[in-house]
Amino acid sequence: MMKYPIFIAVIAFIVAGNAVTQTHAQETITVVYDDGRRADEISAWRLDSESEELFFRANDVARIFKATQFWNASTRKVVRGIHRTRFTITVDTRVVVIDGDPIMLRNDVRYDSGFVMIPMEFLLDIVPPYTLNLLNWDPNTNTLVVEKVGYNVTRLTFATTAERSTATIDLGEPLLHHVDSSTPGLVRLKLYGGRIDTEAFEVSDAHGLFDKVRAEQTDRDAYVYFDIKRYTSRVVVEREESPPKILVILEKGELPEIPEPEYAGKKRVEVVDRRSVERKRLRIETVVLDPGHGGKDHGKTGVTGVLEKDVNLDIAKKTRDVLIQELGVQVVLTREDDRLLSLTKRTELANQIEGDLFISIHCNSWFSDETGGFEAYFLSPARTEWDRAVAMAENAADDFFDTATDAASDIDFILWDIVQNEFINESSHFAELLQKAMNERLSIRNRGVKQANFTVLQGAHMPAVLVETAFLSNPEEEQLLVNEEFQTRVAEGIADAVRKFKERYGR
Numbered sequence: 001m002m003k004y005p006i007f008i009a010v011i012a013f014i015v016a017g018n019a020v021t022q023t024h025a026q027e028t029i030t031v032v033y034d035d036g037r038r039a040d041e042i043s044a045w046r047l048d049s050e051s052e053e054l055f056f057r058a059n060d061v062a063r064i065f066k067a068t069q070f071w072n073a074s075t076r077k078v079v080r081g082i083h084r085t086r087f088t089i090t091v092d093t094r095v096v097v098i099d100g101d102p103i104m105l106r107n108d109v110r111y112d113s114g115f116v117m118i119p120m121e122f123l124l125d126i127v128p129p130y131t132l133n134l135l136n137w138d139p140n141t142n143t144l145v146v147e148k149v150g151y152n153v154t155r156l157t158f159a160t161t162a163e164r165s166t167a168t169i170d171l172g173e174p175l176l177h178h179v180d181s182s183t184p185g186l187v188r189l190k191l192y193g194g195r196i197d198t199e200a201f202e203v204s205d206a207h208g209l210f211d212k213v214r215a216e217q218t219d220r221d222a223y224v225y226f227d228i229k230r231y232t233s234r235v236v237v238e239r240e241e242s243p244p245k246i247l248v249i250l251e252k253g254e255l256p257e258i259p260e261p262e263y264a265g266k267k268r269v270e271v272v273d274r275r276s277v278e279r280k281r282l283r284i285e286t287v288v289l290d291p292g293h294g295g296k297d298h299g300k301t302g303v304t305g306v307l308e309k310d311v312n313l314d315i316a317k318k319t320r321d322v323l324i325q326e327l328g329v330q331v332v333l334t335r336e337d338d339r340l341l342s343l344t345k346r347t348e349l350a351n352q353i354e355g356d357l358f359i360s361i362h363c364n365s366w367f368s369d370e371t372g373g374f375e376a377y378f379l380s381p382a383r384t385e386w387d388r389a390v391a392m393a394e395n396a397a398d399d400f401f402d403t404a405t406d407a408a409s410d411i412d413f414i415l416w417d418i419v420q421n422e423f424i425n426e427s428s429h430f431a432e433l434l435q436k437a438m439n440e441r442l443s444i445r446n447r448g449v450k451q452a453n454f455t456v457l458q459g460a461h462m463p464a465v466l467v468e469t470a471f472l473s474n475p476e477e478e479q480l481l482v483n484e485e486f487q488t489r490v491a492e493g494i495a496d497a498v499r500k501f502k503e504r505y506g507r
């Protein structure tokens with residue numbers, strides 16, 4: 001069953017007051033769909049003489065994406081549900097709030113002659129990652145092609161023998177995965193960048209050791225949940241590359257004749273992720289802490305003038321102390337003092353000393369002084385505009401060097417593929433541990449684990465994450481960031497995550 005029915009609501013935008021009618025360059029756009037809908041002719045306008053941006057009427061945008069929408073005349077906000085995501089747009093601002101997270105457009109949303117006018121950027125770049133649509137714009141023919149990307153997690157089949165039951169998931173393209181069975185009786189498979197037909201993966205009858213299956217789609221990833229029978233002794237996850245498949249294999253154990261108490265309920269089982277164990281086992285003996293920025297690169301500046309580079313170094317030093325004291329690991333800082341250091345030098349150093357885990361420490365900033373909280377990132381192509389904006393801001397540190405270093409571009413994805421792909425499972429897992437540990441200790445908002453393309457993480461031959469501890473643009477959080485106790489809590493959070501990570505992967 002679809003959780004959110006999709007329907008079209010065309011709403012007349014009637015607002016009290018007179019809109020000034022101006023003469024604008026109007027163009028006729030042909031919209032072509034590949035899902036069987038008839039081609040459409042709609043109008044678009046260039047509202048500024050300086051900007052080339054085309055603006056579309058909100059009603060037309062809703063029709064293209066089969067969106068629901070609601071207009072609130074007093075707040076001048078449009079809320080629209082597209083696929084499973086809620087977008088809030090406010091007239092005369094550049095802010096789009098996507099499920100609670102703000103991002104910025106290049107141009108204001110406008111109100112003109114009785115219509116809310118939405119810049120084309122919203123259609124081409126902002127919405128598609130949250131839908132199954134891909135939009136292509138051809139300015140030469142004034143044609144907008146709306147393609148259905150479709151699912152890349154396509155089929156689920158079962159096979160059972162006397163010893164084991166196998167669930168095979170067919171993928172449309174190779175997807176990175178993460179498997180977890182921390183809840184007894186449940187195996188959770190996360191597929192990064194997965195787009196899944198949740199109905200097709202809803203299985204309510206048992207197949208061997210599999211009891212039930214269900215799937216979930218988030219804006220970025222797909223999840224498949226397997227309820228497993230209690231006489232499962234081991235879960236093995238394997239990958240096949242061509243055609244891409246993921247196999248979840250449940251091995252049968254002995255069910256004692258007289259049930260022991262633990263068999264009465266659900267029990268924990270060992271999970272073996274073949275891809276992780278094929279590689280040499282990770283050691284967690286040397287942790288590299290990377291205080292972001294330094295020297296003439298101040299990073300972000302707080303409202304009262306606190307500099308990010310100083311906060312990052314303070315937190316890194318406190319983290320080092322806790323790690324050495326409590327875990328007895330070796331800790332190396334990429335910089336011990338206030339100096340300029342290129343992003344590639346930081347990972348070069350980490351590789352030279354053969355670090356086992358790389359943690360880059362930063363503070364966040366945003367245009368609104370109300371935005372706050374912490375975020376943990378691991379490296380992958382940025383999935384949302386927000387992730388991209390944070391990555392761009394951090395990558396800009398290399399603008400302080402004359403020589404051109406790797407900019408955030410598609411080329412980086414190739415580098416990333418070679419170096420970090422190998423560690424994505426561990427990096428994402430560490431980011432999740434970090435997020436949990438920080439959440440237990442900090443009273444500020446938990447903004448979650450995100451994926452972005454940070455230059456500083458690219459070259460690291462080890463699991464690598466970047467943590468944005470709090471927002472310097474938020475006056476309350478700026479005060480926290482210079483507070484000894486808060487810094488110590490962050491340090492303890494990082495150390496706790498390292499401890500759990502070491503227990504999971506270390507010898």
Ligand SMILES: [Zn+2]
Nearest residue numbers: 292299362363
């Ligand atoms: Zn930073």
